[in-house]
Structures are given as structure tokens and as C-alpha cells.
Amino acid sequence: MTESEATQHVSRFLSQFEELLTRQDILGATALFAEESYWRDLVSFTWNIATMEGKAGIQAMLEATLARVQPYHWRLDGEATVAGDMTQAWFTFETAVNRGKGHVRLKDGKIFTLFTVIQELKGFEEKRGETREEGMQLGTMKGRRSWLENKLQDETELGVSRQPYCLIVGGGQGGLGLGARLKRLGVPTLIVDKHERPGDAWRKRYKSLCLHDAVWYDHMPYFSFPDHWPVYSPKDKIGDWLEMYAKVMELNVWSSTECQKAHYDEAAQDWVVTVDRDGEKVTLRPKQLVLATGMSGMPNVPCYPGADLFAGKQHHSSQHRGGEGYAGLKCVVVGSNNSAHDICADLWEHGAEVTMIQRSSTCVVPLSTLRELGKSGPYSEAALKAGIDVNKADLIVGSTPYRIIHQLHAPVAQRIQKQDAAFYDSLRAVGFNLDFGEDDTGIGMKYLRRGSGYYIDVGGSALIAERQIALKNGEVVEIKQRSVVLSDGSEVGADLIVYATGYGSMNGWAAELISQEVADKVGKCWGLGSGTANDPGPWEGELRNMWKPTAQEGLWFHGGNLAQSRHYSLYLAVQLKARMEGLATPVYGRGPVHHIN
Amino acid sequence: MTESEATQHVSRFLSQFEELLTRQDILGATALFAEESYWRDLVSFTWNIATMEGKAGIQAMLEATLARVQPYHWRLDGEATVAGDMTQAWFTFETAVNRGKGHVRLKDGKIFTLFTVIQELKGFEEKRGETREEGMQLGTMKGRRSWLENKLQDETELGVSRQPYCLIVGGGQGGLGLGARLKRLGVPTLIVDKHERPGDAWRKRYKSLCLHDAVWYDHMPYFSFPDHWPVYSPKDKIGDWLEMYAKVMELNVWSSTECQKAHYDEAAQDWVVTVDRDGEKVTLRPKQLVLATGMSGMPNVPCYPGADLFAGKQHHSSQHRGGEGYAGLKCVVVGSNNSAHDICADLWEHGAEVTMIQRSSTCVVPLSTLRELGKSGPYSEAALKAGIDVNKADLIVGSTPYRIIHQLHAPVAQRIQKQDAAFYDSLRAVGFNLDFGEDDTGIGMKYLRRGSGYYIDVGGSALIAERQIALKNGEVVEIKQRSVVLSDGSEVGADLIVYATGYGSMNGWAAELISQEVADKVGKCWGLGSGTANDPGPWEGELRNMWKPTAQEGLWFHGGNLAQSRHYSLYLAVQLKARMEGLATPVYGRGPVHHIN
16 A cells, blocks of 8 residues: 555545544444554543543443544544554544544554544633734833733732642642643642752752653653753753743742642632741642652652661662762662662762662663664654654654553563673673563563663663672661671671662652542552553553542642653643633543552 | 746756856856846855955955865755746855855846855864763763763853853843854853843843844744743843753853953953952953943933933933833933833833933834734744744845845835824824835834834834823933923923933944954944945945954954844854864955944
């Protein structure tokens, strides 16, 4: 099939699909899907982030939503492409209340995957391009107020004499990006952040920290890093960028403000949130509460017997500032994932005597390998040259349902193992416990399923292979005054212990801030329900509780890496805007709640 | 001629041109130009910003430069277009040392206009896109330094233990944009600015000030305003943007630093510059000194007899902060251009009793009219949709030589007069003295020729037409204790006098900072030499002394509105980089020096 034949084919197919949907012929529409088929919807049909699987799943969704959604005007967007037995195309469509984009994969004349994505609410579009504000009021009027006066008044009032519709707890990339989207949608939003300045959450981490994702993947919403921005941003540079972003996007951020307690007032249908604003107690009454406190959740600090007797310094990796001052000292790092490696390497660079304690196997991939792979990916210079900007790349990545995404990851993981065999052998030779995920699908799937269990190697592995960093396998069973005792009975001297032992689920924040009851009600965040380690089933098919309605009215979780925060903040912002405007937002396809942390 | 025929035609033409230039056949190449013809060159052939006129001018330039420049690889960039009797096309080319872009207009088979523009120096390209820095040093090394440590060290050293190659005086949009370009080119540059924070030069102006140029025209180099940015930026918003820009572009800016004195050390071939850095005297030794202190030069304050006896407040418009506190008071504004109108309107809005004193005629154009005209121009949403980004728009505007640019302006000026006839009549009815430039070419030409003499109406004109602002015509002949006396003998009571009387030429800054001798040596800045009011001849054909070598070794002038600063900073930056790298930079076509201010 030529490209032009394929385009005609998909175009006819879309027309047929539209006709059936318009006639509310659900059986007919469902019949266009293959036996194995997926319909991933981001808010446009379901007011949810959900993937329907198989004809039955799709039929059920349409039965619940079609009469209300009234989709129409399905139009191809660009040419269809053919790859193997699959014909793919992008399209646009509308519903009764929104405009959407979509992607379809046809296989043997049936739909294999369908992806429908809300772009904007009709009548509540962002003001941009031609519809942007004038910025100046032509003509003259006594008592005119300047932009600055209006801005200062808004800053003075919001959260004091006027309540925000939405309160975002956490002013990192997640909170700020979402805040920017809500600003453009005209949703009064306050962001509270415990740090002194936007960006401090990055600045305060250990000195050597750099993003391990390349720059093409990391843009914030609305304006991109300029094209000289380094591939891997140093943490302080990201900190400065976020501070600038908050300022030029005119976000209402309360810095040095700790969120202390929140509860949902069922009668008033809003939140009662107590914050400490630089020493002053303030009560806020937002309708919506977004926790953007980091997908990492609360630090996990294991309770080892004897830890309270330890005479050296000990802290969680999130509290570790860098290797300065540890020259010549014995430093033990518990853990073997990203932070553990980075901290070990940094301590070694500062002249410490470093031991890493590996408790379980780790997926390691050299950054240089990921960099090479990335060069032909959707977030790259090559993609930009092909007209694929970051927003298009987000949709490309989103178009593959989670159920089958591991099929894309597995061959890559295998290629890496082969290509970097010597590297992996050097690690095995010193007893480093490697894995590539339990189904050999590698680092990307580990991130999606559990958000942990891997190290992107920027140099730490060589230190381990060369025994510059000592490696111990096993669990810690006891901590003594100046040492750590392992399950094999061996004892490692220690002046410093860093617990690079990860984080709990994000609903830990809800437990801390709201109540254990609410945390249990909403259940675990993140994870797909793959039934692999740290991602217990049942299958959910989307990241649990992320960017979508939870079991607690008015409570939302926002987070992920810079790319996910950028992309999914769009859908979260639109859901919040719809609620503020009083649109009907019946949620289809809520997953079961998970209590396993 | 169809587009494809035109493309073939220009393509053949370019090949022929290239062949003649390669053979150094100057007469042959010159013969391809029409009798009336122009070759505008930005640095690529001439190491200057110069327009050669007619065959003789072009031949002379080629004789002086061709053997050295060795241009080659002239290639069409996109399709040619035909409009009337003109065939136009974009192209790229290279020389021995640089890569360039260009534009050609053919008329009757001959070159009418040729535009050659340097883009980058070979071997000294900016690192961007694929060649950007990695930002992280892979591997481990003891004593590694972080991005932040390196940045802080650079900030501590530059100007103290290590001299900048280039010193920019003035940290407004001009200085910062040029600084960003030099940063990307690796030219150690220090920017000194008298204000406390970048952006303060805008923040400190009168409250109601907004840009009168639309946003599409105003982007800084490298990263554009996001697409919700208001059409007309309020001054404080621009101030914040500039502050952010300095930070994220990592510019070395010394704020609260006043440049006091500079002289060129002929022996050492560098400048000796004394600055007051927040109370501390520091001597700097840059090789290059750029004055980016505002194209406006020093404030012109007329010396009226009796001014020293005035009992009210009097100040120049640049010192005027806004109308607050003047309610009920008699305020006289001397002048009738942009600042005068803005200040009158602002005083009126604050309840003052305002009189404008018009000393000479003014070109007035409603902003709304310019806005409508702009919608189909090269800086617009329409242009963006047609693939014309801001950099392309800059080249489009640059492609028309100054000698004939008034031919584009004249019909627009006439259209405006016709369309807004009622508006103009309302002003004439109250005695407002209007003009449209002495050759009826309107506001744009006034800006290029003299940078003054106009008002973009945002509401002030209606106040004048409705006599809310009193209008007086004539010169001020005397100032008394509480009044201003005009040439017709009338007297206007005054508690405040604002001198909205404009600015001198930028070389006034050189007189103040360096010496009158050097100011006279370089001569007047700005102006084309059109022989019209305030732009005395002889004809120069480019803006005098702007962004190009001056008669004083190592002294440069940078400025203009946001668009000109953005565009021409590229060429200034490349000229500075070439000198730093020791490339031969023989300057062709220096204009005569002008002493008339």
C-alpha cells in the first residue's frame, strides 16, 4: 500500500467510524476493532485517563459515554504511514464539549490501537497566538491601574481575602508546570512550597546531581529551553530555570510555606488546609487540592536495630548534600539505585572510603547508551528536523497502550545487554547483582511499573568494577556505634551512613497531610498493576491515581519526571478547569483502589 | 513566469553569478546588476554594514574585497517567487571564512537588489542543537567541580582577576541580547549597568508605559516570548523578562555599577575603564567597548531663561515616574512626541490640569491602525503560520535597501491619512500641528531617519481633541516662578514642568564617558543622511555608527528598539568574535564622519 493509498484507506475508515458513532451504533463501531485492541483515552471520552482493552472493554465504555460525548468531525491530520502490517495516522476530532487529537493503528483492516486525547474545552480555550491579551488598554481613564498594580493586588489577595480554586502543594517542576497551565486557563491557583525559592528542591540536592534525561525530553509547558541548553542539565541550572519560569508565567507561589494539615469539608465541598507561611498560620479553602510533592513520596528510612546508637552521621539520600567534608572517612551507602550510585561516586570524588550495600538486584544502563538510542527517538534533534516538536513527541509516546509497551522495550533491552556485554561482565565480576527487569524489558518498564530499581550509569559503575567503591551484597541486620553489620555477618566500618533506600508511594503524602483514612481510600499511586516486583496487580493499564480523579473528591496527584509532568499537566489542568466551570464530568472507568504500598 | 520557471531562472542566474565571482571576473559580475541596483551587505563581504549603490559602487566593493572573500556555493533556499516585474529568491552561500544567507530581486533579468548576510564564522559556530554541550562530565574524577562552582568562580574572577574581552555599558535589552550572543560565541563579556537589577531601566519609567511595538516584533535572541504573551508588554513585565533572560542565559552582569570614565590605551590596544561597582572603584581593561546605553543618547534639556527660578518641580521625561501626586496641579509638558503624550495622558488620568506645549509638528498614528496593518506583516500570527519566524522576518525587512525603503512606506502613510481622516481632522480642529514626514512617508521613516518626531496614539490624541489636555503651540521663551511663557506672549501656569524634549545622539555617551574628542572622531550615531529634518546628509545608506566599526578602534554602538537590538546584535557579536579570534577584518566602505548632532 502506498502512503497515498493508506491515507485514503484511513480517511474512509475514519468516516465510517464517525458515521457509526454519530448513529450511536455502538455494536457497529465496536466491530471495527480487532479482537486484540486498545482504546486509550485521555479525558476526551471518559473524563479519566483510561485504556479500554478488547471489544468488550471498548463497547462498555461507548455504552456509558457515547450519548453524552457526541464525537464528530474526525479528520485526518497529515498523511497516513505504513510500517509492517500496521497503518497509522493522526487525526483530529471534536466532541460536544471539547476538541481532541488522536492516533489510530489499523491492522488487517481493523483498529488495533486508538488514542483519543483532549486538547481544549470549547469556550474555555487558552488565550494564545491571535487570541492573546492586548496588554494595554487603549484610551484613557481616570484611576487606570497598571499591570504591576494589578499583579501585586492579586498576589496580596489570593489566599488571604480571596480563596484559590485550586491549591497545589509543591513548587517543583510538577507544581509550576501545572500552575502555568491553570494560569493560562484562568483558574485561580496558589502554589505553596516549603523551600525559600522556586527551584530550591533541586538546588538543595547533592552537588553532582544532573538530570539523567536529555534536554529534548525535559521542556516545561509553553516555553522550551533555548537550543544551546546542555543535554543534561545540572541541578542548579534547572533550579534557576524553575525560578524564572514561576516569575515570567506569573504564578502565585508562596515560598517558605509548609502545608501542615488538610481535610475535606463535605458540607462546604471544599478543603480546609492549614499552612505555615513563613511563620504565620494561614487557613486556605480551595475546592481542589493537588499534591505535587514529588512522585517519590515520603522517604523510606529502614528501621535497623541499633541505628539510634550510631555515633557517626546518618541520613536519607534526600537529605544528603554532597561529599564535601568526608575525605578519608568511612562512608556506607545503603542501596544500589540511582541516588546510591551518584552519592557513592560523589563521596569517592571527595576522597571518602566508600562502601555500597546492595540489597537487591539493579538494572544498570550506561547513560552514553541511552544517549545514542535517544538520537533517533521522538525527543531529539533528528525528530525536530522531521517536524516532531515536544508536544507531538508526547502524543507519539502516549499512543502506545501500556499493555503492549513492554513489547517495544524488550528488544531495546536485549540490544543493550549485547552491545554493552563487556560493561555488564565487569560489574558481575565484582559481584554486582544485575537484572533487566523480571521479564527482561529493561529500565523504561521499571520506571513505569515501580519508579525504582535502576541506575543510569554516569561513571559510578566503573568505580565499582575497579573496586574503588567497595561492594557488599546483603541486608543490613544491625547498626553499631561505628559500623554496619550485614546478613552474612560481615561488618563494615562507618562514619557516615546514607540511606539511599527510596521513597514510599505518593499517597504517603496524603496520609501525612490529610489522614491515613484518606490515603487508604485513594490507595497507592503510580504503577500499572503488572504483577511484577513492586508493581502488584491487578492490571490497571494506567499509572494509578496520577493526573486523574481519585476516590477522594477534590484530591489529585501530580508528578513524574519533567516530561510526564509537562505532558499530563495538560489533562489535569483541563479536568480542573471543567470542574471550575461547572461542566458535567462523569468519570468512566475508575480502577480498583490499592492498599499495598 | 510560473514559480517553478522562476526558480529555475534564479538558480541559473546564481550559478552564473557564482562562476563569475569564482573567476574573479568583477566586470562580468557587475554587468549582472541593473543600472539602478543595490547590494546590501551585513558583514559577509565588507566586515561592515554597508549598502553599495549602482554598478560603480558594486564594482568598487568587489575590487576591494572579492579576492579575499572568495564566495562560493551559492544555493537557492526554497522556491523563487514572482511579484509584478520582480523575481525574488532566498539563497545561502559561503565565503572563505563565513557562512551566509542572502536574498536577490531580479528585474528584467538583472539584479535590482542583492542582500548578503553573515550567519556564522567557520570554525567558530555557536554550540546549539546537536553540538550543544553535554552539561555533565561522564566518568568520575577527584576534585570534580559542579556547574554552580564553575559559574560562581567565573563570576568572581571576570573583571577582577581576569579581564573581559568585551565590556558592554548598559544592561537593557540591547546589552543583554548582545551579551547572550557573545556568551554563546565564547567571548568573555562583562555587562555593567547602573541599575540595581536587570530590567530596572524599564521598571523605573512612568507607570503607564507599555511597548508600542507588538510582541511578534519584540523577541530577544534565542528564546521567544511564550505564545500567550500580551501584544503590548507592560514595562514591568518586560523588566521581569529581562531579569530572567540575564539569569538563564548566564550573563555576567554587574548591577549597581556606573561606568565613569574610559580611554583607549593605544600602546596596549585596550580600554582603561573606571567603574563604580556599588561604591567600589574598579578598573577594567577590555579590548572592546560597546556602548549600549540606549539609542536615545543623553537627555536633551533645553536651557530656558528663568528655569532656575521655577518654584515648582521640573524634570526631563526620562526622570518622570508617573502622575501620582499631581491631582489638581497645573502640569506643563514641553514636547509633543511619544513621551510627551504618554506623560500628559497619565497626568490627566491622575487628575492633573495638563497643558502640552507643541514646539514643532508631529506625526501621529493610532496604535490600532498600526496593529491592523501589522496583522499581515512579517511579524504576525499570519507570518508564523506561513513559516516566517522572527529571524526570517528580520531578513525580509533587511532585504530592502534604505535608499528605496521610503517607497514602501509612502503608500502606507497615505492609506493611513485617508483611513483615519476623521481622527486627523479632530486634532487639526484644536490646532494640533500634524505632519507625515516632509516627503509624506510617515512614522517608520521618521524613526529610521531621526528616531523622533512621532506619537503612536494610545489615547492621548482624543484627550487633546476633546480639550481635556490643553494644547499650546510655540516655543518656550521664559520660565517664571510659577508659569511658562510662550513665544506668542501667552503664559501658562505651572506647578510641574516635564521636558519631553528628547535625547541627543548616542555619541553624546562617548563624549560623557570617553572625551569630546573621541565623540567628535566617531561622529553622530543613527540617521541615514536623507537630508530631511534632523537627518542631515550626505547620504550614508545605513544607520550611522550602529553595530559596525566606528572611527575609534575598539568602540562600538549598540541599540535600537527590541527588534533591531535582537537582529543586529548578531552581526555585532560576530564582528567582535572575529576580532577576538584574530581573523583579518578589513573594513570596506566606512562612511564619512558626521559632527552635526
